[in-house]
């Protein structure tokens with residue numbers, strides 16, 4: 001079971017608070033069998049890599065080489081920084097199909113882990129054909145609502161898993177949107193997913209440690 005915590009651009013997951021939350025995630029990951037990784041914003045990546053051992057993902061990466069590209073971050077830069085991989089095509093940062101394909105194959109060459117986000121069963125199947133490490137199905141209308149995709153749209157999760165694995169048996173499937181407690185995780189697993197992408201349920205929680213402990217079933 002894999003859990004990726006996306007800090008987005010939330011104040012509660014930025015600057016000093018990003019490092020604090022990454023430390024909490026690292027501590028909790030040592031107490032459970034789940035794989036837990038964090039996806040902070042670019043500015044906090046170095047700090048977290050320097051001060052923790054948790055795997056760090058970028059929230060986005062651009063489909064460019066080195067060169068004259070203002071405000072772009074490429075795969076090579078992420079690799080050099082020591083990140084484990086990146087979310088790609090998050091619904092809050094969509095990319096063109098050709099760009100997704102470029103990034104996934106570049107990641108494979110560089111040994112970075114690709115997590116391609118999708119919004120429905122059809123796009124999950126298409127993303128799976130690009131041979132990323134993960135696809136992550138997230139119905140955009142449920143993101144940030146606290147209404148869990150695994151409970152509100154179980155058929156979308158189940159059919160996305162089937163569609164993805166039918167095309168590519170090696171791809172891992174995550175689901176995300178509204179995930180906040182252990183029951184959501186158990187339901188996601190029952191539906192065949194290999195893990196979850198979670199943001200507001202942890203980052204925006206009054207007590208982030210408690211929320212993460214609840215999510216992994218430690219409470």
Ligand code: G3P
Nearest residue numbers: 006143144177178199200
């Ligand atoms: O990347 C994860 C995200 O989009 C889900 O957000 O706040 O519904 O957990 P949230």
